[in-house]
Amino acid sequence: MTRGVGMDVDVTQGNDPLIYPQETPASLTERVCVATLRPDGGMWAPMWWWMCLGVALLLVGMGAVSVAWLFYAGLGIWGIDWPVAWGFDILNYVWWIAIASGGTFISALFFLLRAPWRTSLNRLAESLTLCAALCAAIFPILHLGRPQFFYWLFPYPNTMGLWAQFRSPLVWDFFAILAYVTCSILFWYFGLLPDLATLRDRAQRRWQQVFYGVLALGFRGSARQWRHYGPVYGVLAALMAPLVVSVHSIVGMDFAGGAATGWHSTEFPPFFVFGAALSGFAIVLLVLLPLRPALGLEPYVTDRHVDVLGRLLLTSSLCVAYAYVMDVFSTFYGPDQADRTMFAFRLHGLYAPVYWGTIILNIVFPQLLWWRAIRLNPAVVWPICLGVLVGMWLERFQIIVTSLAHTQLVSAWGQYTPTVWEWSLLCGTIGLFLTAFLLLVRFIPMLAMAEMRAMLGDGP
């Protein structure tokens, strides 16, 4: 791994180039820096940015109220109950953490695979990962009956001599999230160092020079710094790829480790990895399509990229389809009558729309992506991605709520209806996600300049 990714292929050639032919490192650097630093001092940020931020902050406020009331009044304000003790809390946690996976898959996995298209996307994808992981990390704490004691999961020395209970999937989950969030941030920041250095050198205004100068930590591009940079980045990528797989396997084990009907299944770990990939790619496309024109990234994020992401979405959708089929199979092949009863309830019970919505949004619609014309048509791809995100949410609802509502004992069957407080909390996290991402878009280059330069090589 001497230089950046994809030096062997010339990315600017061919009738469908990854990057427009006329682009050079200089032009790239210029374009990105201008977009981020705005030396002309024109409008501080584009109009659409301010509008999005306004909406996002409104949602954040809603979420803040919801959380405040939750802490004051207690878990009872939610709709969870005796048979269905988990609802939106765990549901949204799983949903967000799955969304976070996309960035890691793209920037780590495809770095190892030497996929040249990855370079234009990884910064954007990783930024999405950070924001989504942030939202996910909130729920495990909020869902506690006594959130003030969440730290009891840490293995910390205490006068009672007590430890966390390491046989519990929740503890595995805790460590997984801890590792995943930390590593994602560091991986993202490490890849960002050279670009921060560039911005530091290009900055005109004082605050920018200080801001980026501090963040760049004094990276100057000396041969020595570069010599160790490459190998470390490579190993980091090699670690992140299995990490993300393990995280989602463990999230799967939160349920597979339980005995509830519809949970106790060995297929869950890979099933959840598939699901994570699906929603991960979906969110990247969902954000990329509007952002490309908005930030003027067309020269670097071309139809090739959209095409590739479309194929990935289709592939992961097929994997998820396989998991669904296995779900049915193992239920009806297995010996457990309760599982079958629950599945029948899933198919045509109170929550049947959820199940069928899952199938249609996650499996049926993405099949359109077999056609290249459709893959390249944002007007179709974007709704599909949105549908997939909703579909993945429904899938989690169906796994968590539908199962708990119909466990082994008939006398303990129940239902679950979310309250306004759960909805507002979900909106709040969406707002948090948007806010964080908008800030990154504004202050962090959404293209990995250093790697792009390496890919473009020395211009004439």
Add this chain to the structure above:
Amino acid sequence: MPPLGRSGGADASDRLAGLSDDELVRQFPRLEGALSHALDRRRTLRLLALALASGGLKGCDPGTPDRGFVSAVRAAEGVVPGVPNIYATAHVRDGYAEGILVTHQMGRPIKVEGNPAHPGSRGGTDVMAQALIHDFYDPDRAIGPLHHGMPASWQDLTGAMQRMRSTVMAPRRPDGTRSGTGLRILTGTVTSPTMGRAIAQIMQAYPGAIWHQWDAIGRKHVRQGGMLAYGQAVSVLPDLTQADVVLALDSDLLDSAPGHLAFARDFAMRRNPVRGTMNRLYAVEATPSLTGVAADHRFIASPVMLDEVIGRLSAGLLQDEAPSGGPEWLGPVMRDLRAHRGRAFIHLGPDHPPEVHATVHAMNEALGGRGRVFDVLEPPEYRTPSPVDDLPTLMEDMEDGRVEALLIVDVNPVHQVPRLAAALRHVPTSITLADRPHETAVATNWHVPLAHGMEDWGDARGHDGTVALIQPQAMPLYGGMNALAALHACVGLPLRPAIDMVRATWRDLLPSQRDWHDALATGVIAGTACRSIDALLQPAASRVASPASFPRSAAQPVLLLRPDPYLWDGRGANNPWLQELPRPLSKVVWDNPLLIPPDLARDMKLRNGDVVTLSQGQARARLPVWIQPGQASGCVVGLLGWGRQHAGATGDDVGTDLYPFRDAPGPLRIEVAKETAIPVACTEHHATIIGTAPSEIARHGTLEQFRGNPAFLAGKQEPDASLYRRPPDGPVAWGMSIDLNACIGCNACVTACQVENNIPVVGRDEVLRQREMHWLRIDRFHEGTPDAPDTFFQPMLCMHCEQAPCETVCPVGATTHDSEGLNVMVYNRCIGTKFCSNNCPYKVRRFNYFAFAQHENRPAISRNPDVSVRTRGVMEKCTFCVQRIAQARIATDRDGVAEQVVTACQAACPTRAISFGDIHDPAAEVTRHKASPLSYAALPEQGTYPRVTYEGRIRNRNPDIGS
């Protein structure tokens, strides 16, 4: 501890006379008003002396010579060991006593257990006795005299009484009538000899007075039926241990008849084929009852059909006519009864007219069981020298203005008889003596606050006549007066402390102080049971019954009004434990929806909770409906005792008052109301599921199958091979076995658990959100069709699995196993992930979504100090009463002899369905029950190895009757 002190009622007034006013005020804050006016101080003090006589001053214990209470002998079975102080007394409902033992912790009553020495309890209790504790501490009880419902001073009260006496009871009345003319005393059924004597004295002193007896849920028909059959007042007492075949017609034998605890116990003794020969119970009823569910065959019959059945039955049994016509099962049943001559018994519910009761008595005589399966005794009710009148005549007299003064003692007719409220306007002086300001208390001119039954001296007879002594368990919390003394005070008879009155009643039976103490200790006076009498059956009774008891035609729906199983006639309305206790069959709480049969629901397109308008004559009501599987078509059932207006903070305006429908003339009309459905709180949230085979969970079969292969229910078993080496057992291994043959689903265990373990009540809205907290619940399964399902009960509590799924998933180790096999829950360590509840296949864990315990309307001192009260956000569940285990362990260490542990549910169970103990002790009852071929574990495929096992239910079906 019960009051100890050195002061008596007799000398109290003198001592009081010596007190200065401000001393008085210090001791009786409520007197301030009285003393501040210019007043007849002597009379006030006299009244105070009454209050003292009923135990008013600190340390005042009227009359017990050594000022101490004698604690119960601990030898008898069923007495809870290892608990500080236990005092015997009795719980009286509609006159009939049920012996109880009250457990005191640091001097406060905190738990009620059955009194093994009392024939009406035999160690078991019913729900209402268990819930007594809450009534006792109820902050809504009477705290002072009321005048027209407004707080008044004792002084005004005494003035009013004075006036009453000067007019009504004047020795020489202006119109020359006898003294006391126009004075009426209305009481419930009185079995208490002392109370009886007290009233009789009044009758003597005022010959013109008349005593009326009446109960809202009366057994008048039963008594009149006995009268018709035997020509004198009798009580017919069955001995179910001797009965091989029992036919229960609309019967309340197992759930509410006086002595139902004893009957249930005897019945259950003959239900487990492993431990004896089974009897056979046929139940014929319109709406499912505990008796019906316990029966081997339950036949659904509307009242019309039931009359026909009884008619044909009497024809067959009394005149040996061959059964012709009628339902196809009637023939086999009659044959079965005949085949068991001398060992067959027929029981008829209290709602049926006296003639029908007489016929049933005749049939029982014809079946030749007298002396073996039933006996004819003197009635336990107090027999008055002067004849006793009832309520209707009283109301007529009131309306005709013949009543000048009315004393209503401890009944609430204004709520239960709308007509009385109007009639009261014609009565110059009406006084209610009651322990709470209920509808009658505020409707009458005066309300004299009485002490609670647990603060009072008294006595009462049980269903078999045995006398139970009632001794106060504490000082009157709210300064109520003693009923006996208050009664005499009102009519101005010389005052005597209640204890002396009781003592005087039994002077001859308990001459020595020692006898008296023994009686107090055991709670009963031996040898006071009613003697059997050789009353001969009146020939008139033997005629075939052709009763037109209810004016009804099959066309219109019939409204059957039944007392609520827990609120009874409404007296339990302010008790949240009773409000939130799932009704055995509907599982409904905090409401009394109209129970409708499934076919009516189909015809009228009604779903649970839809609102209907009920109208009959003047009576109208809008209430939600609830579909009751197995209810006779054409019958709708309403529960009485709801819709109280002056019950208290908890009970006001809960449910719908259906008393107005009781004597409403004219046809019943049911119309679907426009308004949207009212959600009905029910603890079975999937609504009633029919046909989901419980066969794996609540296993059951027939006696034939059992004879073929005793272990036929063993069916699915736990996997023998386990991945893990099971940890070695500790000194003991606690386990429980529940005999589904004995369980009649009465819910006493559920309430006992709630009281013992400080389990909070969550209220209607939270139950609607499926957050009730009962650690122990009784699951009810229906099998078959909605119209005629087979119903099964199964108590479900923490199984204390040896490989507990809840423990492995808790991230902080808040639930773990101890060396004695208990699945322990560490509340302080719980952070509330709720994963344990999700992972529990039996769903027996409950979560504190809010600080439920904080919001309960009960003083903290009413809680069990041995059980921590759980805070918001923690999980809780059954602990096998670990506090009792700990007490036993301490006692064992202290005394060296192994103490027996009895869990709260086990102690309460009237049928001894629950056995608990060390499953490694081969001698232990639980070990023997677990060895029974019927024993099985619930959901064995989960591989949890529960420490709680069940004995499957066997039904002794009549082979001649197709199911």
Add this chain to the structure above:
Amino acid sequence: MIVAAFATESAMHDAAAELRRVPGCAVETYGATQPQEEGAWSILPLVMLGGGMMGGLGGFGMQAYATTISYPLDIGGRPDFSWPSYIPATFELAVLGAVLAGIFGYFITMRLPCLYDPVDDAVAMRDVMAGGHVVVACTGDMSGVREILARHDPLSIEVVGS
């Protein structure tokens, strides 16, 4: 010290190579992209391996100690030493250890953060991270070095510091 900017990467490398032959002359090149060097080798991957090992072994050890020696509890009848359930946390901690070791190992070996360096005074340094190519030489006699640099037609030559 002498700072020279070059137009192309190759020119920069030639100049640097020649300067390195000058005795007692410390040379360092700066560029916006990783320089192509044959046989580039770094110790840091080994450091990360070590960090991973520590994280993993430490994690497993902690769990084993907690459940067997420190505070053994009977959890659902499972063995005290139930190693299969330790694996997920062990893996996560291993990855965490490796990543931390890598990042902070890099910072330490590179002496980062280092917000000021004398070369920053050279104007040429401004363009480095934007695609510039710069050679920095530190030596006693300026003239020799200046000649060599001049031979590779630099865009600019400046002397900063002493």
